[in-house]
Amino acid sequence: xxxxxxxxxxxxxxxxxxxxxxxxxxxxxxxxxxxxxxxxxxxxxxxxxxxxxxxxxxxxxxxxxxxxxxxxxxxxxxxxxxxxxxxxxxxxxxxxxxxxxxxxxxxxxxxxxxxxxxxxxxxxxxxxxxxxxxxxxxxxxxxxxxxxxxxxxxxxxxxxxxxxxxxxxxxxxxxxxxxxxxxxxxxxxxxxxxxxxxxxxxxxxxxxxxxxxxxxxxxxxxxxxxxxxxxxxxxxxxxxxxxxxxxxxxxxxxxxxxxxxxxxxxxxxxxxxxxxxxxxxxxxxxxxxxxxxxxxxxxxxxxxxxxxxxxxxxxxxxxxxxxxxxxxxxxxxxxxxxxx
Amino acid sequence: xxxxxxxxxxxxxxxxxxxxxxxxxxxxxxxxxxxxxxxxxxxxxxxxxxxxxxxxxxxxxxxxxxxxxxxxxxxxxxxxxxxxxxxxxxxxxxxxxxxxxxxxxxxxxxxxxx
Numbered sequence: 523x524x525x526x527x528x529x530x531x532x533x534x535x536x537x538x539x540x541x542x543x544x545x546x547x548x549x550x551x552x553x554x555x556x557x558x559x560x561x562x563x564x565x566x567x568x569x570x571x572x573x574x575x576x577x578x579x580x581x582x583x584x585x586x587x588x589x590x591x592x593x594x595x596x597x598x599x600x601x602x603x604x605x606x607x608x609x610x611x612x613x614x615x616x617x618x619x620x621x622x623x624x625x626x627x628x629x630x631x632x633x634x635x636x637x638x639x640x641x642x643x644x645x646x647x648x649x650x651x652x653x654x655x656x657x658x659x660x661x662x663x664x665x666x667x668x669x670x671x672x673x674x675x676x677x678x679x680x681x682x683x684x685x686x687x688x689x690x691x692x693x694x695x696x697x698x699x700x701x702x703x704x705x706x707x708x709x710x711x712x713x714x715x716x717x718x719x720x721x722x723x724x725x726x727x728x729x730x731x732x733x734x735x736x737x738x739x740x741x742x743x744x745x746x747x748x749x750x751x752x753x754x755x756x757x758x759x760x761x762x763x764x765x766x767x768x769x770x771x772x773x774x775x776x777x778x779x780x781x782x783x784x785x786x787x788x789x790x791x792x793x794x795x796x797x798x799x800x801x802x803x804x805x806x807x808x809x810x811x812x813x814x815x816x817x818x819x820x821x822x823x824x825x826x827x828x829x830x831x832x833x834x835x836x837x838x839x840x841x842x843x844x845x846x847x848x849x850x851x852x853x854x855x856x857x858x859x860x861x862x
Numbered sequence: 863x864x865x866x867x868x869x870x871x872x873x874x875x876x877x878x879x880x881x882x883x884x885x886x887x888x889x890x891x892x893x894x895x896x897x898x899x900x901x902x903x904x905x906x907x908x909x910x911x912x913x914x915x916x917x918x919x920x921x922x923x924x925x926x927x928x929x930x931x932x933x934x935x936x937x938x939x940x941x942x943x944x945x946x947x948x949x950x951x952x953x954x955x956x957x958x959x960x961x962x963x964x965x966x967x968x969x970x971x972x973x974x975x976x
Contacts, residue, residue, distance in 0.1 A: 524926065536901075544904040550927040551881035551900040573901020583909055755912065 526550065532567055535574030539751055579743065581750050587763070588750040594770045595746035596739050598836075601777035603738015604731050604784055608800035611730035615721040615797070616700035621647035625717045628667050628705070632660040633715050643721040643797045651713035660715055661692035661707040668696045668703070683709065697722060697793070704795060723792040731784070731800055749840070752847040762847035769839030775808040776829040776836070804829045863945045869896055870906055871915065871934060871942040878919035878933035881907075907932060915941055 529549045533541045536548070552570055556562040562570075581588050621638050625647035633649035640646075651660055661678045669675050675696035683690025690709040695702065702722050707715040753762045783803035791798070807828040866888070873879060873887035884907075885898045898906075910916045915938035919931040934942065 526927070540904060540908055543908060546928045547881050547930055548900045548904055550929070551885070551903070553927065554882040555885065555900070569899050570901050573899055573905070577901065577905045580905065582912075 526553075529553075529562070529567070529570075532570050533574065535571040535578075537574075537578050537748060537751065539755075540574070540577055579747060581747050582754040585750065585754065588746075588754070591767065591770060592743060592746035592750065594774065595749075596742045597781075598770065598773045598777040599742015599745065600735050600739040601780035603741065604735040605780050605801035605804055606738070607731040607734020608727075608787075610734070611724075611727040612799055612801070614724045614726045614730070615643060616724070617642055618645045618701055618719045618721055621645035621717065621719060624703075624719065625649060627671075628664045628703075629660070629715055629717060632663060636714070645719045647717045649715050649717070651707070651715050653713075655713075657690075657707040657709045657713070657715070658692040661694060661705055664705050664707075664715075664717075665694050665696070673698050673703070700724070702793060702795060718795065720792065720795050720797050723790050723797075728788065731787075735784075745840075749844055749847065752844060756847040758846050762843045765839050765846060766843035769836045769843060772832050772836030772839060776804055776833045779803040779806065779808045779829050804833055808832070863941070865892075866896055866898060866902065867906055867910065868942070868945055868949075870898075870903070870910065871938055871945075874916060874932055874934045875939065875942055878931040880922075880929040880931050884932070910938070914938070 526546065526549050529552070530545070533545045533548060536545070540548075548570065552562050552566055553560040556566060581592055618640075621640055622635070624645075625633075625635070625638075629647075629649055632655045633651050636648045636650050638645075638647050651657065658678065658680055665675050665678055673696040676694050678692050678694045680690065680692045688710055692707045692709075693705060695704045697703070700722055701719055703717060703719045705715070705717050749766060753759055753766065756762050780800060780803045783798070783800045787798050787800050805827065807826055869888045869891050870884055872891055873884050879887060881900065881903055885900075885903060888896055888898050907916065911918075911932075914935055916932045917935050919933040922929045922931070
């Protein structure tokens with residue numbers, strides 16, 4: 523193994539472009555600078571690596587549009603990273619217990635089943651109070667059973683209902699740190715009593731979202747610098763730059779959507795029964811926000827899954843720009859002495 | 863044009879040099895003020911080659927190591943001359959200003975040195 527080979531791994535810090543064109547020279551120069559014995563110090567090797575990493579962040583000089591595109595790519599990368607972090611964080615949420623057995627245990631003595639709904643993070647059991655059972659008494663005993671099982675519960679509060687008493691209900695909320703539950707026991711004619719459960723946000727969720735955001739910002743910038751150099755050195759520069767710009771434009775809306783969801787999701791509303799995830803922005807339209815009364819943008823934007831379509835089209839366009847940009851690079855190698 | 867770029871072009875103006883030769887020449891030209899490292903040098907050489915300001919002159923293998931010599935292209939020489947002239951004009955302007963300052967600071971004249 524030559525000295526050159528021994529240090530080849532240090533070149534991994536460099537962009538492919540520099541590694542391919544100047545890899546052997548970088549090592550040779552470091553060895554020459556090390557003096558007659560040709561043994562670079564640890565500091566020399568670290569500097570070589572750090573300079574390589576710094577090169578990865580550099581944009582081609584005198585290309586203002588590349589700077590604009592890189593800033594946009596940075597933001598798009600951050601949004602995709604936050605969505606990925608949110609998706610990973612979703613798996614730290616506790617699954618909601620099956621509504622049937624839970625309602626049987628908590629409300630079983632006073633009511634009969636009516637309907638059930640269940641998803642991973644939400645569940646609901648609608649039941650009917652047995653004849654002669656008072657709504658508040660049913661809520662009180664449900665609360666007592668939950669407290670006996672180790673849940674923390676708010677007091678039962680009777681609220682709502684107009685002069686005729688419709689929708690008047692006795693309610694409480696309970697939680698065990700991982701799952702929240704709400705019981706509403708109605709005084710209406712059908713004597714309904716509902717138990718709804720939902721996952722509470724675990725402490726790991728937001729750190730994962732923000733870690734994803736930071737990694738995404740980093741990845742977005744690095745992808746932009748790599749693509750900018752590829753485009754700058756390509757014979758099909760205009761075509762490649764045009765497709766890349768179109769891709770970024772398509773990605774802007776889904777990315778903005780993720781940021782809207784991020785801002786709306788940071789305050790934890792899971793204690794109030796709202797389980798929301800940042801990455802759900804990508805499964806909606808750019809006009810959708812978690813504040814259901816609010817719609818952003820024109821109506822054509824409200825098509826469901828619009829963000830997924832825009833995201834896939836945008837990523838495909840950026841990949842296409844990278845493929846188009848490959849043309850002509852090899853002939854621009856300064857490594858070829860004949861070309862000089 | 864940044865200072866290291868200017869000095870690299872100046873180093874290559876007299877003769878073709880390989881990487882380590884450029885580093886030594888830049889250190890000498892800047893009287894030890896600018897010390898390039900391999901990583902910073904080849905990033906700069908790559909950009910200068912892309913801009914057509916330098917070209918590869920020849921390659922040699924010395925003791926099993928690659929030595930690639932670079933030289934200034936005609937456009938590189940023109941860019942270096944333009945920048946050198948610019949710096950010369952700026953230096954001359956600065957010297958003129960300093961002379962005026964000295965003149966204004968002579969004893970007995972109003973205003974004094976600012």
